[in-house]
Amino acid sequence: MTVVNTSITVIQQDAAFGPGAASDLLVGARLVRVYDGDPVPSVDDVAGGLVVLGGGVGxxxxxxxxxxxxxxxLMAGALAAEAPVLAIGLGAQLLAQAGGGHVQVDAPPxxxxxxxxxxWRRGALEDPVLAAVVSETERTMLAVACHRDAVAELPPTAQWLASxxxxxxxxxxxxxGLGLQFQPEATAExxxxxxxxxxxxxxxxxxxxxxESREGIEQHGVAILTAFVESVARDTMPA
Structure with missing residues (x-):
């Protein structure tokens, strides 16, 4: 499914961490390659929705x-402005920091x-994005993760949704703002x-x-990404 949404800004922090499975969902979105020198936009520029992808740096x-x-x-400002934010991997760690949480380098696990x-924790059942893949009978899910650093302490106002x-x-x-340490955009590439x-x-x-698990991983990942994009489209639809 291709969704044209020009209101979303995507921050790419690493050449190896592109939109992946989200590419068709983000047709028309503004892609900002900060790793390649693109300037970080202002809060006003991302009011329609912000996706912050992962990366290999700490x-x-x-x-x-x-x-x-x-x-x-930027994410702290977006939260203050109540703009929708999806932060993935390194992006989620930065989101945790923006809210006052702590990220541990080379975490012991x-x-x-x-x-x-x-x-999934119970709060995910009512989350406006994660409810797309969580139900009373579906409380687990396979996903791809790739990290050594990790959020060690959530911000005081954060709702913990999955482990x-x-x-x-x-x-x-x-x-x-929704932070995902795992990578819903994962593809084989x-x-x-x-x-x-x-x-x-x-x-x-x-x-x-x-x-072995590709079909289910990609299906659930795309469902999460689609739910976020659709939630942004609803929020930006004229009254």
Whole structure:
């Protein structure tokens, strides 16, 4: 399904972390490649909706990625303005920081990369985006994650929505902002890029694991992304 939505701004923080499965849903969206020198937009420019994708740098690596603090501040401003925000991976970690949470570098559980089982908390049943994939009888879901750093403490106002076996804070909401540590935009091509630094045996294991569960992972991921885009379209529809 292709959804034309010109009101959404997408912040891409890494060449290897593109829109992936969300590409057809974001036709017409403004793509800002901050890793390639595009300036971070103002809050007024993202009032119609903001998607912040992941990346391979850490949230504290300001010397390597000067855009990190401006993107974090942009999300803080978007939350204050009650603009819809979807933050994924590194984006979710920046969202947690924007709300006053804490991100731990090289968190003790270690690398979480590949298909993981998510466990939805009750609040996800009523979330305006996640309710698309969560029900009383569907309280778990396979998704792809790829990270070493992690949110160690949620912001005081955040609602905790999902966990995995290794990491507790896989999904959370702060007002108009939804943070996802996992990657709903995952495709086979993106998984190849994200696992490029692993040794060949580990990469092959990741390929096989994703291929085995690909249909369900992509179906649920696209459902989440679609629900966000549709919620933005409803919010921006003229009265």
């Amino acid at each position: 949230v504290h690596e300001q010397d390597a990625a000067a855009w990190l603090a401006p993107v974090r501040d 270690g690398l979480e990369c590949g298909p993981v089982q998510l466990f 995995s076996e290794l990491y507790p804070f896989q999904a959370f909401r702060i007002g108009s 993106l998984v190849e890029r994200w696992t490029a630094d692993l040794d060949e045996d580990e990469r092959e294991a990741q390929r096989a694991a994703f291929a």
